Amino acid sequence: MSDIFREVDEDLRRDQIMTFWKRYGGFVIAAAVLVVAATAGNVGWKHWRTTRMEERTAVLSEALAKLRPADENSQPDLKAAADALSAVGAKLGDGHADMARLYEAGLRARQGERDQAIALYDQVASTAGTDPMLRDLAALLSVQLQLDTGDAAALRTRLAPLLKAGNAWKASATEASGLLAARAGDNAGAASLFKELSEDSTAPQALRARATELAALYAATK
Numbered sequence: 001m002s003d004i005f006r007e008v009d010e011d012l013r014r015d016q017i018m019t020f021w022k023r024y025g026g027f028v029i030a031a032a033v034l035v036v037a038a039t040a041g042n043v044g045w046k047h048w049r050t051t052r053m054e055e056r057t058a059v060l061s062e063a064l065a066k067l068r069p070a071d072e073n074s075q076p077d078l079k080a081a082a083d084a085l086s087a088v089g090a091k092l093g094d095g096h097a098d099m100a101r102l103y104e105a106g107l108r109a110r111q112g113e114r115d116q117a118i119a120l121y122d123q124v125a126s127t128a129g130t131d132p133m134l135r136d137l138a139a140l141l142s143v144q145l146q147l148d149t150g151d152a153a154a155l156r157t158r159l160a161p162l163l164k165a166g167n168a169w170k171a172s173a174t175e176a177s178g179l180l181a182a183r184a185g186d187n188a189g190a191a192s193l194f195k196e197l198s199e200d201s202t203a204p205q206a207l208r209a210r211a212t213e214l215a216a217l218y219a220a221t222k
Contacts, residue, residue: 171203191218
């Protein structure tokens with residue numbers, strides 16, 4: 001608006017300004033209303049989104065609260081927590097639903113329900129809208145549950161994308177790939193993978209220490 005008025009000669013008479021206002025005043029008011037509405041809408045959207053996120057977090061926290069023992073002498077009810085997480089899935093969206101499935105899968109696995117846990121991990125890993133880091137984590141956890149029973153070649157194929165530089169789960173995927181190579185009788189391949197992991201300065205110390213021992217073990221049995 002100020003730019004428009006700066007273009008008007010200072011000597012314009014009052015009637016000329018009134019003529020301008022009568023002609024364009026409606027557009028000016030409409031533009032002002034749109035700016036205010038857009039600003040209010042943006043603020044409203046952010047508030048709604050924050051509220052929804054808080055609500056979903058509360059629902060997820062309530063389900064996870066079942067993991068807290070009733071007292072110091074009792075054990076957490078894993079089944080109740082897993083069932084609660086399964087039940088709240090419909091109330092959640094986006095990353096919260098994926099987190100609920102990951103938590104539930106972990107609890108199912110701890111109870112020996114491996115097939116159900118694998119199915120949940122695979123569901124997260126195959127969902128297009130899932131955050132890539134969570135999707136890769138789900139794929140890794142699914143493979144880890146199948147290290148001793150699944151098809152070694154197929155599982156190593158699933159791990160291949162996680163072995164790329166910069167992937168958050170590269171270290172754990174390298175260890176799993178080494179174990180699968182060893183299971184398939186490829187001791188040289190296993191030794192190479194474990195050696196690579198033992199020399200990876202970005203890997204957790206516990207993984208590097210274990211990899212050092214495994215690299216020596218399989219190098220001796222090539």
